[in-house]
Amino acid sequence: MASLRVLSRRYFTVNVKNKAISGVTLTLLQEEGFSRTFNINHQKVCARPQKLRFFHSCCADRGLFGGGGGSSQQQTLEDIAKGIRDREYKRIVVMAGAGISTPSGIPDFRSPGSGLYDNLQQYNLPYAEAIFEINYFHHNPKPFFALAKELYPGNYQPNLTHYFIRLLHDKGQLLRMYTQNIDGLERMAGIPPKMLVEAHGTFATATCTVCRRDYKGEELRNDIMAGTVPNCPHCKGVIKPDIVFFGEELPQHFFLYLTDFPIADLVIVMGTSLEVEPFASLAGAVRGSVSRLLINRDLVGPFAWGSPRHNDVAELGDVVSGVRRLAEALGWMPELEALMSADAKKASEMREE
Ligand SMILES: [Zn+2]
Numbered sequence: 557m558a559s560l561r562v563l564s565r566r567y568f569t570v571n572v573k574n575k576a577i578s579g580v581t582l583t584l585l586q587e588e589g590f591s592r593t594f595n596i597n598h599q600k601v602c603a604r605p606q607k608l609r610f611f612h613s614c615c616a617d618r619g620l621f622g623g624g625g626g627s628s629q630q631q632t633l634e635d636i637a638k639g640i641r642d643r644e645y646k647r648i649v650v651m652a653g654a655g656i657s658t659p660s661g662i663p664d665f666r667s668p669g670s671g672l673y674d675n676l677q678q679y680n681l682p683y684a685e686a687i688f689e690i691n692y693f694h695h696n697p698k699p700f701f702a703l704a705k706e707l708y709p710g711n712y713q714p715n716l717t718h719y720f721i722r723l724l725h726d727k728g729q730l731l732r733m734y735t736q737n738i739d740g741l742e743r744m745a746g747i748p749p750k751m752l753v754e755a756h757g758t759f760a761t762a763t764c765t766v767c768r769r770d771y772k773g774e775e776l777r778n779d780i781m782a783g784t785v786p787n788c789p790h791c792k793g794v795i796k797p798d799i800v801f802f803g804e805e806l807p808q809h810f811f812l813y814l815t816d817f818p819i820a821d822l823v824i825v826m827g828t829s830l831e832v833e834p835f836a837s838l839a840g841a842v843r844g845s846v847s848r849l850l851i852n853r854d855l856v857g858p859f860a861w862g863s864p865r866h867n868d869v870a871e872l873g874d875v876v877s878g879v880r881r882l883a884e885a886l887g888w889m890p891e892l893e894a895l896m897s898a899d900a901k902k903a904s905e906m907r908e909e
Contacts, residue, residue, distance in 0.1 A: 631867045636822070636849050637885035640729065645822040645847075647731040648724055651839060655827020655852060656717040657737050659876045662707070676702065690801040694765070697785050697794050704780050704797060709740040709759060709773070713903065717826065717879045718745035719896050723888060725751055732816045736828060736835065738799050746899070753810055755835070757800040762786075766793025773797060817841055823848045827875045830857030851878035 639645045654662070676687065679699040686692040687699050722745045724730040734753045735742055740760060742752055749760070762771040767790055776795060779786035786795040800806055817823075823842050830836045840858040842848065847867040850859045852875065859870055871878040883889050 629866060631847060631869050633849070633869055633871055633882060634885055636847060636869055637882060639822065639847065640724075641886050643729065646729050647816075647820050648729050648822045648824060649731050649816055649820040650721050650724070650733040651735075651823065651825045651828060651830075651835060652717075652721075652733065652742075653736040653826075653828025653830075653835075655875045656715070657712075657739050657741060657827075659715045659717070660712045660739075660741055662712055662737075662739050662741075685802065688799070688801045690803045693796065693801065694794075697796070700796075701780060701783070701785055704759065705783065707739050707759065708777065708780055709744060712739060712741065713900070714741040714745035716876050716883075716892065716896065718742055718747070719892055719899075720879050720883055720888075722746045723892055723895060731820055734835070734838070736832060753807070755800070755806060755810055757798045757807065759797045759799065762795050762797045764788040764791060764793045764795050767791040771795055814838070818843070820846060822846065824851065825849070825857070825859075826851040826879065828852070828856065829854075849882075851875055851882070 636645075640648070676684070676699055679696070679702065681687060681699055682692075687703060693700055718741050721730065721733055721742070725747055730747075730751055732753055733742060733747060733751060734755060736755055738754070738756050738758065740758060742754075743749060743758075743760060758773070760773045762773055762776055763769070764771070767788060769788060769790060771788075776786045776797065787793065788795050798807075817838055820842060823839060823846060825839055825848065828835065830839060836857050839848065840862060844865060845867070847869070848859070848865070850856070850868070850870045850872075852870075852872065854860075854872065855870055859868060871881065880889070883892050
């Protein structure tokens with residue numbers, strides 16, 4: 557959504573008081589030629605003592621963004637599963653896109669012919685993307701709220717993919733999940749918000765467009781379900797869910813969590829075309845010694861155009877089937893099914909109330 561491209565990426569190590577400080581300087585180009593530079597450096601990581609310890613050993617052992625590992629044997633899905641099972645991978649970063657939500661029935665609102673897109677036609681949008689343009693929203697918020705009504709948490713259920721990531725978290729092996737989705741299925745599957753970077757925002761919180769007061773998404777539910785535009789009780793301004801529109805900045809913590817990638821020990825990419833920056837560059841920026849697993853319909857991003865790495869694994873085809881094969885290789889299917897049926901029971905009890 558918000559267009560953001562990584563213009564340059566420079567890794568640095570400097571000596572301060574005989575201590576090596578490593579980091580990465582990112583220059584990001586936002587829309588309209590406005591660029592910003594971010595220093596993701598050791599100082600920020602230092603704020604979190606747990607990570608600092610690893611950072612030191614990582615810098616000392618092999619250099620922060622060092623080259624590939626020693627073995628040249630091509631890794632397989634079974635190798636990745638063994639690494640997870642043996643807890644060799646304890647800081648797993650998951651990057652996910654729309655492909656993990658379509659199995660839950662989330663409509664692709666960008667495709668002509670899909671029910672939702674056709675629904676939006678009654679609002680005479682100049683073009684489909686206008687629904688996420690902030691200027692258009694100020695002019696006419698109704699189409700966005702029609703979409704919000706459709707996507708509002710509760711209409712769709714998370715699938716095996718979301719619960720697999722929840723299980724990674726329950727086992728203490730998830731470092732962070734980066735999602736491009738705005739359907740909230742990650743939270744519904746029980747992944748805590750602090751473990752999530754919702755790169756395109758969330759319906760879980762909202763902000764008044766005039767006085768900037770914060771609201772809980774839940775406070776907007778009645779208005780949204782009734783098809784009314786929610787207004788701020790204090791200033792009568794329109795309250796907008798915290799979805800990132802074109803022309804708006806990405807959530808601030810997105811940039812802080814770029815510190816996740818230097819310390820990740822496994823990156824799993826699922827259900828995304830990796831076309832939207834800075835997602836694409838992130839997947840390419842991990843150390844060469846870090847294993848990467850792609851579970852997707854097609855080869856994408858650095859898996860498609862980068863030089864092949866022996867520790868890249870691509871599990872191509874249907875995303876849910878791919879995640880199921882990984883869960884089976886791990887021996888986690890019984891746990892996963894128990895988790896899913898407990899949640900399904902809870903959801904049906906809530907519906908009956
Ligand atoms: Zn207000």
